[in-house]
Amino acid sequence: MESQLGIVEQSLNSSYSLWVREALDEIPDNFTITDPCISGHPIVFASRGFLKMTGYAKSEVIGRNGRIFQGPKTCRRSVMEVREAVREERAIQINLLNYRKDGRPFWMLFHMCPVFSKEDGRVISFIAVQVPLSRRARRSGAGFCRSGVNLLSEEASRISDVVYGTCRREVWSDSLLELSRVCALDSVLGSDVSEREIEEPCEASDVDKNEAASAINRVLSVLTHYSESTGRLVCGKRCGLSGVGLLSSSLTISLGRIKQSFVLTDPHLSDMPIVYASDAFLKLTGYSRHEVLGRNCRFLNGEDTDSLTVHKIEENIQMERACTVRILSYRKDKSSFWNSLHISPVRNASGKIAYIVGVHMEESSYNQGQRGLSPEMKQLSTVGAVKIAVRSSSMGAGSSKS
Structure with missing residues (x-):
């Protein structure tokens, strides 16, 4: 859990200047920023307005998925629409019923858009703005009943003389009492009626929609500005691609569920760069994600790495064959470790090779009498999970590899 939080904390730092958090804190809008490249697609920033609106503390939100704000009456179809937008890496504007920390439901206009790397077009984060919606009072009957009793009480004497004439006052009193009971019942049932109204969709006005769009632009402007100092520019629209191939958000999320140490490389691009690195791989090697993506795996080699083993790996990749080798690899801090490396081609739904997966395991970690699957079985199960993902x-989005 601590390692996951550490990765979350580094999410903004790896793409933007260290001052970006202070600048985002100055924006008054209710919004969150999430990172689809981290397992679980967690929130990496939450604005002060958002925390105040939902009643959560920052420590209760950072590192968690946005589903924590959903509740029993949240529309499942709307949630699926949001997930589909994430998978397709596109913007979405939709009305959602969410819940505050104290359990109170509230309607909001949810406007989400992706943030792209200007260099390679990869989605590096999502901005989600939440504009609370209010419902106009549509029921005047209950209000009349609640105020009408007082009106009738004040003018009871006058109305009884005009309407009932010579009727006994007891009859008038009984009628007034019955009216009071009806109105009292309406008052008691008022909470149930409110609950039914909460379940009914609350429509956003044009003003709400414009407010959400303006908030998105404000946040995107800050992110763009503070990405300039790092040289890793971002933008609100996907630019031309260069270098590293793209992975869809759905594939990134699926790969993030695989807990073993592995990387995915693209054999169709020059120098076969890494296009995905698991959290476990980053922990094993000591590198951050932005230091790994776009590079060939040879950066793990060092002065004592056997060149014949390296040649064997390259030969098997060229022949499109799986292989397992024992190779001396080096972490970022220059410390070495014996790496049990399994390489395997990964085919898409059309049967063509889309990626090469490399499963990395430190020998010392499984030479300590650990129970469970053997190292070989762990590697094969990891490859199988990657192939399924x-x-x-590719079946969902159509194969783009040839």
């Missing part, structure tokens, strides 16, 4: 993604 890639094939499912």
Whole structure:
């Protein structure tokens, strides 16, 4: 859990200047920023307005998925529409019923858009703005009943003389009492009626929609400005691609569920760069994600790495064959470790090779009498899980590899 939080904390730092958080804190809007490249697609920033609106503390939100704000009456179909937008890496504006920390439901206009790397077009984060919506009072009957009793009480004497004439006052009193009971019942049932109204969709006005769009632009402007100092520019629209191939958000999320140490490389691009690195791989090697993506795996080699083993790996990749080798690799801090490396081609739904997966395991970690699957079985199960994720993604979005 601590390692996951550490990765979340570094999410903004790896793409923007260290001052970006202070600048985002100055924006008065209710919004969050999430990172689809981290397992679980967690929130990496929450504005002060958002925290005040929902009643949560920052520590209760950062590192968690936005589903924590959903509740029993949240529309499942709307949630699926948001997930589909994430998978397709596009913007969405939709009305959602969410819940505050104290359990109170509230309607909001949810406007989400992706943030792209200007260099390679990869989605590096999502901005989600939440504009609370209010419902106009549509029921005047209950109000009349609640105020009408007082009106009738004040003018009871006058009305009884005009309307009832010579009727006994007891009859008038009984009628007034019955009216009071009806209105009292309406008052008691008022909470149930309110609950039914909460379940009914609350429509956003044009003003709400414009407010959400303006908030998105304000946040995007800050992110763009503070990405300039790092040289890793971002933008609100996908630019031309260069270098690293793209992974869809759905594939990234599926790969993030695989807990083993592995990387995915693209054999169709020059120098076969890494296009995905698991959290476990980053922990094993000591590198951050932006230091790994776009590079060939040879950066793990060092002065004592056997060149014949490296040649064997390259030969098997060229022949499109799986292989397992024992190779001396080096972490970022220059410390070495014996790496049990399994390489395997990964085919998409059309049967063509889309990626090469490399599963990295430190020998010392499984030479300590650990129970469970053998290292070989762990590697094969990891490869199998990656293949399923890639094939499912290519079937859903259509294969783009040739």
